[in-house]
Amino acid sequence: MTEFEEDLPEFTAGELDLQERSALRRVVGLSTELQDITEVEYRQVRLERVILVGVWTSGTLDEAERSMQELAALAETAGTQVLDGLIQRRDKPDAATYIGSGKALEIKRIVQSSGADSVICDGELSPGQLRNLEDIIKVRVVDRTWLILDIFAQHAKSREGKAQVSLAQMTYMLPRIRGWGEALSRQGAGVLARGPGETKIETDRRRIRDQMAKLRKELKAMGQTREIQRSTRRKAAIPSVAIAGYTNAGKSSLLNRLTGAGVLVEDALFATLDPTVRKVQTPSGRNITVTDTVGFVRHLPHELIEAFRSTLEEISQSDLLLHILDGSDPAPEAQLAAVKEVLSEIGASSVTELVVINKIDIANLDTLMRLKTLLPEALLISAQTGEGIDKLLIAIDEELSKLDLQIDLVLPYSAAALIAKTHNVGQVTLLEHTEIGTRIVASVPAKLAVELKAASV
Numbered sequence: 001m002t003e004f005e006e007d008l009p010e011f012t013a014g015e016l017d018l019q020e021r022s023a024l025r026r027v028v029g030l031s032t033e034l035q036d037i038t039e040v041e042y043r044q045v046r047l048e049r050v051i052l053v054g055v056w057t058s059g060t061l062d063e064a065e066r067s068m069q070e071l072a073a074l075a076e077t078a079g080t081q082v083l084d085g086l087i088q089r090r091d092k093p094d095a096a097t098y099i100g101s102g103k104a105l106e107i108k109r110i111v112q113s114s115g116a117d118s119v120i121c122d123g124e125l126s127p128g129q130l131r132n133l134e135d136i137i138k139v140r141v142v143d144r145t146w147l148i149l150d151i152f153a154q155h156a157k158s159r160e161g162k163a164q165v166s167l168a169q170m171t172y173m174l175p176r177i178r179g180w181g182e183a184l185s186r187q188g189a190g191v192l193a194r195g196p197g198e199t200k201i202e203t204d205r206r207r208i209r210d211q212m213a214k215l216r217k218e219l220k221a222m223g224q225t226r227e228i229q230r231s232t233r234r235k236a237a238i239p240s241v242a243i244a245g246y247t248n249a250g251k252s253s254l255l256n257r258l259t260g261a262g263v264l265v266e267d268a269l270f271a272t273l274d275p276t277v278r279k280v281q282t283p284s285g286r287n288i289t290v291t292d293t294v295g296f297v298r299h300l301p302h303e304l305i306e307a308f309r310s311t312l313e314e315i316s317q318s319d320l321l322l323h324i325l326d327g328s329d330p331a332p333e334a335q336l337a338a339v340k341e342v343l344s345e346i347g348a349s350s351v352t353e354l355v356v357i358n359k360i361d362i363a364n365l366d367t368l369m370r371l372k373t374l375l376p377e378a379l380l381i382s383a384q385t386g387e388g389i390d391k392l393l394i395a396i397d398e399e400l401s402k403l404d405l406q407i408d409l410v411l412p413y414s415a416a417a418l419i420a421k422t423h424n425v426g427q428v429t430l431l432e433h434t435e436i437g438t439r440i441v442a443s444v445p446a447k448l449a450v451e452l453k454a455a456s457v
């Protein structure tokens with residue numbers, strides 16, 4: 001027995017097996033995996049203990065603090081422990097370091113004394129700002145955009161959702177690759193995939209671009225499937241109602257309340273990423289579909305809007321939009337503005353909108369009064385207690401009936417299926433059998449009116 005072997009602690013057979021395997025993995029890691037880790041992969045290493053940093057440039061201190069509270073909620077949703085949060089008053093963010101180099105040094109000291117492993121800045125930082133801050137503070141520095149992308153990545157479940165988030169992350173990372181671990185990556189040291197003279201940054205970029213092209217292709221195919229499903233619903237002339245709004249406003253709760261859909265409801269930001277479509281019947285007997293989808297947030301990363309375009313079409317292509325507002329939020333007006341901004345960006349501004357103020361069971365009365373003055377047409381509900389839901393359904397009915405057209409025409413007897421469809425989605429007031437066919441007087445969605453006209457005699 002050698003000296004070395006004598007020094008080995010005693011292991012049970014199982015432990016030894018585990019040790020051997022992890023030792024083996026470690027060797028493989030040293031030779032290729034560490035060199036091959038891309039910046040994107042490094043960035044995806046979990047944050048654990050974080051310090052939040054914000055720059056307060058305009059608005060009241062209250063607003064600046066609320067923005068930081070939201071950043072803290074986002075950080076916690078991402079699974080981190082928030083150790084501290086600091087706001088720096090400035091006319092505008094520092095071009096080189098966001099908070100200014102003096103403040104950056106101060107943050108470095110706080111990071112060291114608190115044992116934080118990362119810093120999260122409340123904004124979208126330029127690649128240069130991130131790099132400079134990391135150089136000063138000596139721990140990883142990420143921004144709000146990165147954090148939101150990370151939450152999306154953790155919550156994505158469907159194949160489409162995952163692909164959308166990956167694409168958004170890569171779009172964000174591509175200009176930000178700084179060649180992390182340059183010291184580790186022995187340039188050109190025998191990694192097969194790497195061409196002669198190519199640096200690690202170039203390899204990373206090339207790899208990311210290849211993956212992005214692949215993802216775009218996959219997403220295009222998945223988007224086509226969604227489009228087919230949507231056009232099937234369109235052919236059936238069933239009006240579509242989309243629920244949109246700020247994250248955590250209660251969109252999924254409302255869908256569940258309306259349909260018993262059993263969608264995940266959670267007091268967490270971005271609990272829902274994949275859209276859910278369910279059928280509902282309104283009090284007048286109208287069949288509609290209701291879609292719950294991803295929530296919005298202030299400064300929703302543009303990369304995400306781009307990547308989620310196909311999902312967001314569920315909103316922009318709907319017949320009616322229920323804009324859910326969290327009445328229990330201290331400043332729902334800010335949410336309203338943020339949601340409107342995203343809606344216009346996704347081309348949904350022209351869709352008829354009903355503003356629905358939710359959580360009235362726990363909302364502050366003053367806030368509700370303020371909102372009612374600002375939005376006299378808004379409906380008040382509680383998805384939790386069910387209050388106001390009857391009125392909401394009636395309002396949905398009314399709004400949809402405005403989109404209906406009155407028809408009075410004769411259909412050939414061969415068009416029995418169309419008559420059944422008219423019964424199903426419209427309000428039939430007269431049905432009469434004549435020599436040439438069935439006379440039908442009804443109020444129907446515009447899409448069906450076109451179809452009926454084309455088939456009439």
Ligand SMILES: Nc1nc2c(ncn2[C@@H]2O[C@H](COP(=O)(O)OP(=O)(O)OP(=O)(O)O)[C@@H](O)[C@H]2O)c(=O)[nH]1
Nearest residue numbers: 247248249250251252253266270271272295383384
């Ligand atoms: N008190 C009260 N809580 C509500 C009401 N509606 C929703 N909630 C709560 O608010 C939280 C968020 O609800 P969700 O339905 O998941 O919200 P969402 O808009 O789908 O959120 P995301 O999918 O994360 O964007 C949950 O804890 C719900 O229980 C309500 O009317 N009253």
Ligand SMILES: [Mg+2]
Nearest residue numbers: 251252271272
């Ligand atoms: Mg939801």
